[in-house]
Amino acid sequence: MTDDELIWRIAGGSGDGIASTSQNFAKALMRSGLNVFTHRHYPSRIRGGHTYTEIRVSSEKVKSRGDGYNFLLALGDSFARNPKEGAYYGNEEIKPLSENLDELREGGVIVYDSGLLDASEIEDFDERVEANNWHVYDLDLRSMAREHGREVMRNTAGVGVTCALAGIDTDWIEDLMTDAMPEKILEPNLEILHEAYELVQDEYDVDAHDVKVPEGEHDEEQVLLSGSDAIAYGSIDEGCRFIAGYPMTPWTEVFTILCQNFPKIGGISEQVEDEIAAAALAVGASHAGVKAMSGSSGGGFALMGEPLGLAEMTETPIVLIEAMRAGPSTGMPTKPEQADLEHVLYSSQGDSQRVVFAPGTVEEAYDQTRQAFKIAYEYQIPSLILYDQKLGGELMNVPASHFDRDPNPDLGSVLTEAELEDAPHSDTGKYQRFQHDVKDGVSPRSIPGQKGGRYLATGNEHTPEGHIAETPENRVAQMNRRLQKQEAIRAYLDDLEDGHQTYHGDDDAEYGLLTFGSQQGTVEEAVDVLVDQGYSVKSLGVSDMMPYPVEEVTEFLESVDEALVIEMNASAQFRGLTQKELGRYGEKLSSLLKYNGNPFEPADIVEGFKTTIIKGDDLQGLETKFVPAAGD
Amino acid sequence: MSAFNAIGDGRDVDQNEFTPGLEPQPTWCPGCGDFGVLKALKGASAELGRTPDEILLTTGIGCSGKLNSYFESYGFHTLHGRSLPIARAAKLANPGLEVVAAGGDGDGYGIGGNHFMHTARENHDMTYIVFNNEIFGLTKGQTSPTSPKGHKSKTQPSGSAKDPIRPLSLALTSGASYVARTAAVNPNQAKEIIIEAMEHDGFAHIDFLTQCPTWNKDARQYVPYIDVQDSDDYDFDVNDRREAAAMMAEVEDALHEGTVLTGRFYVDEDRPSYQQEKRAIGEIPEEPLAERYFDDSYEWERSADHFLDKHK
Ligand SMILES: Cc1ncc(C[n+]2csc(CCOP(=O)(O)OP(=O)(O)O)c2C)c(N)n1
Ligand code: SF4
Ligand SMILES: [Mg+2]
Numbered sequence: 001m002t003d004d005e006l007i008w009r010i011a012g013g014s015g016d017g018i019a020s021t022s023q024n025f026a027k028a029l030m031r032s033g034l035n036v037f038t039h040r041h042y043p044s045r046i047r048g049g050h051t052y053t054e055i056r057v058s059s060e061k062v063k064s065r066g067d068g069y070n071f072l073l074a075l076g077d078s079f080a081r082n083p084k085e086g087a088y089y090g091n092e093e094i095k096p097l098s099e100n101l102d103e104l105r106e107g108g109v110i111v112y113d114s115g116l117l118d119a120s121e122i123e124d125f126d127e128r129v130e131a132n133n134w135h136v137y138d139l140d141l142r143s144m145a146r147e148h149g150r151e152v153m154r155n156t157a158g159v160g161v162t163c164a165l166a167g168i169d170t171d172w173i174e175d176l177m178t179d180a181m182p183e184k185i186l187e188p189n190l191e192i193l194h195e196a197y198e199l200v201q202d203e204y205d206v207d208a209h210d211v212k213v214p215e216g217e218h219d220e221e222q223v224l225l226s227g228s229d230a231i232a233y234g235s236i237d238e239g240c241r242f243i244a245g246y247p248m249t250p251w252t253e254v255f256t257i258l259c260q261n262f263p264k265i266g267g268i269s270e271q272v273e274d275e276i277a278a279a280a281l282a283v284g285a286s287h288a289g290v291k292a293m294s295g296s297s298g299g300g301f302a303l304m305g306e307p308l309g310l311a312e313m314t315e316t317p318i319v320l321i322e323a324m325r326a327g328p329s330t331g332m333p334t335k336p337e338q339a340d341l342e343h344v345l346y347s348s349q350g351d352s353q354r355v356v357f358a359p360g361t362v363e364e365a366y367d368q369t370r371q372a373f374k375i376a377y378e379y380q381i382p383s384l385i386l387y388d389q390k391l392g393g394e395l396m397n398v399p400a401s402h403f404d405r406d407p408n409p410d411l412g413s414v415l416t417e418a419e420l421e422d423a424p425h426s427d428t429g430k431y432q433r434f435q436h437d438v439k440d441g442v443s444p445r446s447i448p449g450q451k452g453g454r455y456l457a458t459g460n461e462h463t464p465e466g467h468i469a470e471t472p473e474n475r476v477a478q479m480n481r482r483l484q485k486q487e488a489i490r491a492y493l494d495d496l497e498d499g500h501q502t503y504h505g506d507d508d509a510e511y512g513l514l515t516f517g518s519q520q521g522t523v524e525e526a527v528d529v530l531v532d533q534g535y536s537v538k539s540l541g542v543s544d545m546m547p548y549p550v551e552e553v554t555e556f557l558e559s560v561d562e563a564l565v566i567e568m569n570a571s572a573q574f575r576g577l578t579q580k581e582l583g584r585y586g587e588k589l590s591s592l593l594k595y596n597g598n599p600f601e602p603a604d605i606v607e608g609f610k611t612t613i614i615k616g617d618d619l620q621g622l623e624t625k626f627v628p629a630a631g632d
Numbered sequence: 633m634s635a636f637n638a639i640g641d642g643r644d645v646d647q648n649e650f651t652p653g654l655e656p657q658p659t660w661c662p663g664c665g666d667f668g669v670l671k672a673l674k675g676a677s678a679e680l681g682r683t684p685d686e687i688l689l690t691t692g693i694g695c696s697g698k699l700n701s702y703f704e705s706y707g708f709h710t711l712h713g714r715s716l717p718i719a720r721a722a723k724l725a726n727p728g729l730e731v732v733a734a735g736g737d738g739d740g741y742g743i744g745g746n747h748f749m750h751t752a753r754e755n756h757d758m759t760y761i762v763f764n765n766e767i768f769g770l771t772k773g774q775t776s777p778t779s780p781k782g783h784k785s786k787t788q789p790s791g792s793a794k795d796p797i798r799p800l801s802l803a804l805t806s807g808a809s810y811v812a813r814t815a816a817v818n819p820n821q822a823k824e825i826i827i828e829a830m831e832h833d834g835f836a837h838i839d840f841l842t843q844c845p846t847w848n849k850d851a852r853q854y855v856p857y858i859d860v861q862d863s864d865d866y867d868f869d870v871n872d873r874r875e876a877a878a879m880m881a882e883v884e885d886a887l888h889e890g891t892v893l894t895g896r897f898y899v900d901e902d903r904p905s906y907q908q909e910k911r912a913i914g915e916i917p918e919e920p921l922a923e924r925y926f927d928d929s930y931e932w933e934r935s936a937d938h939f940l941d942k943h944k
Contacts, residue, residue, distance in 0.1 A: 031944075223943035233935035241921055242725065244717075265933040266917035266924070268724055268910075273750040277717040280710070284721030287708060288688070288729065289922035292721070306711050314708075403940055407932040411925045417637060428653020429684075429704070447922065448688045448706035448722065449636030449729050456700060458709035459693075467654050467701060468709075 004059070006166055006213045007069035010158065011052035011096035013077030014042055021155040022053035023395065024180055025162075027224045028172040029057050030397045034216040036224070037062035038395040041598075042334050050077060050095035059216035062396065063361070063521030067603040070108040070211045071166060072100055073158045075141070076116030091121070098122045109135045109211045111161050113154060115142025135209040137161065137200070144196060149188030156189045160196030165204075167212045170197050221400040227365040227391035227518075228253035230398075231321060232261070234369030235293055239409030240319070241267035242292035244281035246274055248300045249333045250389040251323035255295065275300035279307035282318045286311075287457060289411065289447035291373060295321030295385075298340050299330065302347065308382055309348035314457040315380035315434070315445070315482065317412060319372050324388040326597055335597035336389040338517055339569035341577065344386050345546055353482050355383040355489060356545040360502055360520030362398050365391060368500060368543060370408070375492070377412025379442055379485045386545065388568070390599045391518035413444040420452040424464075431455045432464035436477040441484035490547040501552050505531065505538030511613060512556060512563035513539040514589070516574045519600055523566050526605035537609070542574075548581040557582070562629070563589050564613055566605060570595045572627055586630035593625045600624075635926030638685030639728035647678035652704040659698070665842025665854075666695055668816025669734070669763060670702055675819075676826035677705075682730050690719040692735030692744060694770045696763035696842070699734050713744030720756040720906075726922035727757070727907055730830060734761040738768045741777040741797045752806035752835050757905035759829040759836045762799065765844035773847030780888045796888070799839045800880040800897055804873070809834035809900040811876070813883065813893070815841040815854040821894060828896070834905045841892065860895035870899050 008025070012018045019040070026036045037056045043049035056066050074097040091098075097112050097119065104110070110129075112119065119125045119138065129136055139161060145154040156177075163170050170193060177189055200206060225233075231254050235243075241262065245255040259269040268285075272278050278294045285292035296304060301322045311318050324340040326332035346352055355375050359365040365387065372383035415423055423444075424432040433455040435443040443464075446453025456466030461478060463469045493500065504524040515523045520541030530537045540556045542549065557563055563585075565575040572591040579586055592608045594600050604624050611617050612626045619626045651674070660666045677687060687705035691697040693712035700707030706729075710718045719733040740748050740762040751760070767785075768774040775788040778799065782791040803811045810832040814822040822840070829836035841854045860866040860879070868875040876898035883893040910916045917924075924930050 027943075221944065223940055225943050229943070233939060236933070236935045236939070239925070239932060241924070242721070244721065261939060263915050265938060266921070268916055268921060270721075270724070272717065273746050276714065277747055277750070280714045280717035281721035284690075284708075284718035285725040287718070288722035288725035289925055290725040291925070292725075307714065310711055310714075400936075400940060400944065403934075403936045405934070405936070407934050409925060409930075409932045416635065416926065426654060430652065430654065447636070447726075449639045449686055449726055449922070451636075451638040451641075451685050453638075454685050454704070454706045456707040456709060458707075459711055460709065463654075465654060466707070467652075468698075 004214050005066065006057040006071060006211060007054060007066045008057065008071045008073065008162065009052050009054045009069045009100060010073045010075070011050065011100050012075035013096070014049045014051040016075060016077070017152055017155050018051055018053055021159065022055055024176050025159055025173070026055045026395055028176040029055070029213070030222050030224050031176065032169065032172045033218050034058065034214065035060060035062045036395070036397055037065065039065040040393050050092065050099055052096070052100065057213060059214045064525040064602060065522070067601050068103045068105045070105045071162065072104055072108065072110045073162055074100065074110065074112040074117060075154060075158060076113050093117070094121050101128060104132070104134065107133050107209060107211070109137070109165060109209050111137045111139065111158065111165065113141040113158070114138040115140040115154070137165065137204060141196070145192055148191045148195070149185065153189055153192050156192045157196040160193040161200050164197045164200035165206050170194070222397040223400045224395050224397050225362050226253070226393055226395050227359070227362050227387055228257060228393070230362045230365035231369045231385060231387070232257040233403060234366040235319070235373065236261065236265065237405060237407050238291065238370045238373035239407060240291040240293050240373060241265070242282070242285040242290045244270040244272050244278040244294050246272060246278050246296065246300055248297045250325055250392045251295050251297045251300070251321060253392055254321055254323070275303035276307060279304035279320065283307055283311050283316050286316050286318050287448070291377065291409065291411065293319040293321065295323070297323045297325050298327050298343065301340070301343065305348040309350060310459045311382040312348070312353040313459045316457070317376040317380050317382070319376050319383050319385065321385045323392050324386065326595070332597050334389065336518070336599050337568050337595060338388055338519070339573065339595070341386065341545065341569070341573040344384055345577070351483070352546065353381060353485070354546060355381055356386055357384070357500060357543050358386040358517035358545050359391065359543055360517060360541045362396055363402055364500070364543060366403065367498070374408065375489055377410065379440070379489055380413060380445065381485055386517060388518050413442050415444045415446055415453070417450050417452065420446055420450060426465050429454070430465040433466060434462060434464045434478065436464060436481060438481065440488035441481040486547045493544060493547070493549070494551065499552070500543035501549055502541040503538070506536070507538070508559070509538035510536035510561050512560035513537060513566055513605065513609070514542070514556070514563050514578070515539065515566040516542045516545065519566055519568060522600045522602055523605060525602040526609070529602055529606050530609060535614070545577065548577065550581055553578060554582055557585055557588060562613055564609055565589050565591045566600065567591070568594050568599060588629060590629040591627040593627065594623065596623060635923055636726065636728060638683055641683045641686060642681055643683065645678045645681055645683055647674040649684055650674040650677055650704050652702065655701050658702040660695060661846045663843070663845040664695070665765060665816035665844065666699070666763060668819060668822060669761060669840055669842060670699060672819055672822035672826050673703060673732070675823040676830060679823070679827060680830055687730045687732065688719070688722050690715040690731070690733045692739035694736035694739050696734060696736040696769070697739065713739050713742070714747065715739070716744060716747040716751045716760065719758055720751055723756060723758055724907065724916065726920045728920055731758040732761065732830070733758060734763065736769065737762055737764040737766060737778045738776045741799055741802070749802070749806045752803050752808040752837060754906040755807055755809050755834045755903060757833055757835070757907050759826070759838070761826070761838045761840050763842045764799065764839050765842045765848055767844050767848040769844050769847055798880070798884045800884060801877065803837040804877055804880060804898050807835070808837045808898070809903045810836035811898040812896045813839040813841065815857050815892060815894055816843060817853060817855050818857055818859070818894060821859055825896070834900070834903055854892045857892040857894050860893055866893070870896050873898070
């Protein structure tokens with residue numbers, strides 16, 4: 001955390017256009033040469049309910065949301081159901097202002113729409129303003145918007161005010177609005193932008209506070225992307241052209257992006273009756289020779305257990321995406337959590353035979369989705385991408401060149417008709433698609449419709465031709481062959497130039513922070529803060545959940561005295577997996593857990609580390625929970 | 633140039649080609665109706681000139697699900713109730729395939745009922761054969777969704793309190809564009825109906841009465857049967873949805889009163905198949921998607937060229 005950053009929070013009601021305004025604003029700042037990172041907070045409702053988006057802006061690369069923020073634009077919830085205090089949801093209208101004060105840093109700026117909000121309804125507002133040295137600007141944004149266009153354009157007025165107060169050149173905003181808005185609404189929006197900007201410039205002291213946008217410059221072109229975008233584009237670039245799904249937050253984002261884009265590139269998308277069908281369609285399409293995927297979030301993924309197992313048993317390549325949200329059951333649909341790790345590793349009967357990656361960043365989401373497809377089709381095994389609402393929804397800028405790669409539509413270990421002629425068949429013409437002794441356990445497949453390729457695929461244990469068989473010899477040979485792939489895939493992953501595990505900090509640091517998936521950026525930021533404060537800490541963000549990177553994690557843990565495992569769930573699933581895979585380190589690993597619906601902030605980790613590992617105290621409070629190492 | 637040269641081969645096919653060398657003799661019980669489906673399917677496939685390499689036969693789990701162990705073709709023995717979603721995706725991926733799905737009454741009308749409804753609704757171009765023996769065969773004789781009310785079994789010791797499902801009516805209201813019932817005891821009609829179903833462009837549902845002498849001894853062997861198209865007693869327009877609906881209701885009631893009515897009950901040749909509908913709105917490529925992966929000259933689209941601009 002530095003002071004040389006702007007963390008802008010725009011708050012309003014869901015349905016007030018917060019998401020699109022903030023996305024445009026973030027993009028404008030990115031174009032101006034800055035690095036941005038967004039964090040969304042929203043309720044599971046269509047309209048109404050307090051929501052905000054935070055944009056962290058810095059000249060340095062930003063990997064995480066910050067600790068608190070320093071600029072609030074409170075628009076008021078125009079869809080508030082019940083403005084009366086004491087109603088079920090409380091006074092909703094005022095929430096965008098009242099609910100956001102706790103995290104506003106000292107010396108911060110508050111802009112609120114006095115057309116909708118009345119600060120005097122908030123208890124002790126003036127006292128808190130004074131005590132925290134906040135700078136308050138109340139402007140009637142609503143009237144300003146109404147004068148030139150429609151009320152919803154008050155978001156633009158708010159952006160204009162922000163520019164004036166934080167020293168942002170409105171040219172960037174203008175350019176972006178010109179790109180993003182249809183002509184009809186562009187004119188009034190530009191008028192509002194300028195009027196708001198000039199009004200503040202002329203009538204307010206914009207230098208009364210020191211919350212200003214930093215200066216920055218990129219050395220190459222950037223794009224603003226979310227993890228969901230990256231997963232979708234990784235799929236496209238790896239030749240996936242078939243998706244089947246059923247909507248469920250937050251996986252719906254990936255599903256939507258591909259449903260919208262596939263028709264433009266000759267792909268097929270199917271919204272089907274349920275998630276059992278969705279995963280089964282992916283299996284069917286892949287069986288028939290297409291690169292296919294499906295996905296869901298926790299509850300929908302539970303329904304996919306059987307088709308997933310079928311893909312394992314029939315060795316049908318598929319990629320499944322699992323976007324975690326807080327569980328159990330319907331849980332908290334719009335809140336992130338990392339509690340589906342075990343669900344994804346083990347659901348479906350029998351011994352798991354799958355690949356699971358949990359990317360930590362937008363770039364990793366793209367890269368690992370591509371690897372997931374490549375491995376699925378090369379090794380004929382289901383591959384899963386495990387992520388969450390946090391990684392899926394956060395936008396950050398990434399060099400455009402990261403996506404400038406060759407496509408790979410290769411179907412993997414598949415034979416052509418010509419190759420089938422020389423391939424082993426049973427006496428009566430069935431192709432031996434499941435041969436016992438093959439390299440890396442991979443027996444190439446044929447595709448229905450190919451001459452000379454017919455075989456039986458079945459979820460029952462089967463002979464080389466795919467006929468049902470239960471003899472012990474065949475059973476053991478087939479099981480061992482299928483399991484052998486795990487070793488081959490691990491060796492392949494270990495040989496990759498850019499491995500999936502991400503290291504941060506000094507090699508010979510004394511302490512380690514271990515995490516997986518979307519918490520990686522936040523953990524890395526915490527490492528930087530701790531190092532600044534004089535602690536000797538490094539981190540490892542693990543992405544390969546199955547097959548597990550035993551060597552790498554062992555090496556990391558051997559190199560530190562103690563390690564704190566950071567994850568967003570209540571039962572320390574990743575720590576459990578690590579101990580199971582490594583068969584030890586019970587005494588070296590303790591856990592810092594968070595499962596209140598909000599992802600870790602760097603300060604949670606910094607304070608958690610100092611309190612538990614350094615001082616040996618227990619944690620107080622609701623936000624996080626400490627689980628000590630065995631024997632502690 | 634196709635990568636799938638078995639498709640549209642058009643050569644003469646002998647029905648013995650569909651007898652696999654590996655399991656030529658089915659292990660179904662003697663007298664089981666499932667033999668009738670196998671025989672009719674072999675006959676129909678041969679008569680249509682489909683080769684074993686161009687048929688994809690997907691099945692569910694049950695005695696009926698063993699069909700593709702005994703039928704030589706590309707086969708996918710899927711999960712209990714899930715033959716349809718697998719089948720329809722394969723057809724979307726490669727429309728040239730002759731796709732036939734098959735399974736039991738428990739499989740198709742019970743656990744897979746949701747897929748049945750939606751596959752019919754969407755009118756996927758494929759054939760679906762339901763082996764209706766009014767019982768769970770493989771799991772040893774429990775009451776199934778088509779068992780008559782009052783049916784006693786180990787899991788319904790006092791007799792089932794449930795009315796049976798109406799499979800033909802369900803297919804019709806769901807949207808199937810070809811609905812027929814045949815019986816294992818009527819091999820000629822069965823073969824003809826399978827031929828019509830395979831030739832039909834859309835979802836063709838065949839409720840195939842297959843007696844289970846092992847677990848459903850009480851049930852009739854579906855003899856005598858009446859072919860409504862051959863009988864003067866039944867006059868209805870098979871192309872008219874309302875008349876078909878009324879006829880189906882009668883057929884379903886009659887079965888439990890001891891009269892076995894078979895034949896075609898609804899045929900709609902005008903309704904476009906799902907594949908056609910989807911192509912018309914630009915959501916299925918002109919060339920079979922599966923071919924693209926074998927086409928070395930295809931220029932694969934990259935997200936960097938097509939989708940990245942809006943993120944800049
Ligand atoms: C998910 C699931 N539930 C239950 C079973 C057990 N099971 C296998 S076949 C079957 C019922 C078979 O009845 P039906 O579908 O009518 O086929 P039939 O054997 O009569 O041909 C059941 C319950 C299973 N394999 N999978
Ligand atoms: S149990 Fe019934 S359905 Fe199964 S094979 Fe025997 S007779 Fe046929
Ligand atoms: Mg049955």
